[in-house]
Amino acid sequence: MKEANNKHRILILGASGFLGQAIYKELCGYFQTFGTYCTDNYGFEKNQHYFQYNIEEDDIFEILNSVKPTIIISAIRGNFSAQVIAHQHIAEYLVVNNSKLLFLSSANVFDAYSKFPSYETDKTLSHSMYGHFKIKIENMLLRLPKGHATIIRLPMVFGAQSPRIQEIKFFIKEKQPIEVFPNLIMNVTTDTKLTQQLHYLINRNKSGIFHLGSSDLVHHDDFFKEIMLSLGVVNPMFKQVFTTNDDRYLAVLSKVNKLPKHLQLVSQDILTELEV
Numbered sequence: 001m002k003e004a005n006n007k008h009r010i011l012i013l014g015a016s017g018f019l020g021q022a023i024y025k026e027l028c029g030y031f032q033t034f035g036t037y038c039t040d041n042y043g044f045e046k047n048q049h050y051f052q053y054n055i056e057e058d059d060i061f062e063i064l065n066s067v068k069p070t071i072i073i074s075a076i077r078g079n080f081s082a083q084v085i086a087h088q089h090i091a092e093y094l095v096v097n098n099s100k101l102l103f104l105s106s107a108n109v110f111d112a113y114s115k116f117p118s119y120e121t122d123k124t125l126s127h128s129m130y131g132h133f134k135i136k137i138e139n140m141l142l143r144l145p146k147g148h149a150t151i152i153r154l155p156m157v158f159g160a161q162s163p164r165i166q167e168i169k170f171f172i173k174e175k176q177p178i179e180v181f182p183n184l185i186m187n188v189t190t191d192t193k194l195t196q197q198l199h200y201l202i203n204r205n206k207s208g209i210f211h212l213g214s215s216d217l218v219h220h221d222d223f224f225k226e227i228m229l230s231l232g233v234v235n236p237m238f239k240q241v242f243t244t245n246d247d248r249y250l251a252v253l254s255k256v257n258k259l260p261k262h263l264q265l266v267s268q269d270i271l272t273e274l275e276v
Contacts, residue, residue, distance in 0.1 A: 011069035014076030015050065018162055019191060023073060026195035034067045055082045064093050071202060073102045080133040087137045094148045100207065102150045102198060103141055105134045107252045109153065114248035117217065119255040120209040147207045153252045155213035158270050159191035165274065168227065177239035180221035187213035187251040188223065190270045197263050211252035214267045223267060230274040
């Protein structure tokens with residue numbers, strides 16, 4: 001793959017998490033790639049490219065001044081208020097240093113809308129704390145001069161090592177029921193496809209809003225039943241949770257900023273990845 005600019009210095013905030021680690025592995029062979037971790041459960045301290053960073057206690061400027069990234073990828077989790085402050089500081093850094101931020105947002109910025117799937121140009125509206133917080137950071141980034149921010153809205157993310165699949169395996173082992181939402185219509189994605197998509201966006205110097213989910217929609221309960229089949233689980237126990245009597249959508253589909261065909265996915269791709 002031809003690189004647009006291998007002089008990029010990339011900093012991944014939250015590089016010790018599930019998505020952060022996947023993104024680091026995808027990019028570190030092509031760019032100078034750095035990451036942050038909060039607690040060192042995996043020996044990150046030995047990696048010279050990883051910096052310890054506690055979002056509630058540490059100043060992000062110290063790491064920014066040390067790494068001098070041209071691209072920052074925010075996959076960090078933690079205290080919402082602390083994240084807002086950190087992203088305010090990042091926004092200042094972006095403008096002064098002519099850098100770019102790829103911010104991993106969520107389908108939850110639309111969780112107040114339940115009648116339809118959501119597209120890139122739709123107005124955000126959320127009833128949840130999580131959605132509100134993501135919208136706050138999105139709006140901050142949308143006020144930046146053009147080209148400084150790329151907002152990536154994600155649906156549920158799966159993958160062989162994903163927390164969701166690990167939790168499912170734990171519940172199966174403990175013979176506990178797995179919660180499913182029969183009325184929830186969603187789209188999905190996988191860590192492997194997401195990291196390829198981010199790589200493409202960096203190479204092509206893309207900015208704006210991108211919805212990186214499967215092009216098809218699935219019912220939550222049907223998809224989880226398919227996951228069980230892919231994992232080779234016979235007679236799984238489900239607990240059906242009805243939050244509403246009507247179907248409700250929590251899906252981010254692309255209409256404006258579509259990626260090339262080879263970077264698009266359907267829900268079946270995720271099931272194929274999980275097959276035992």
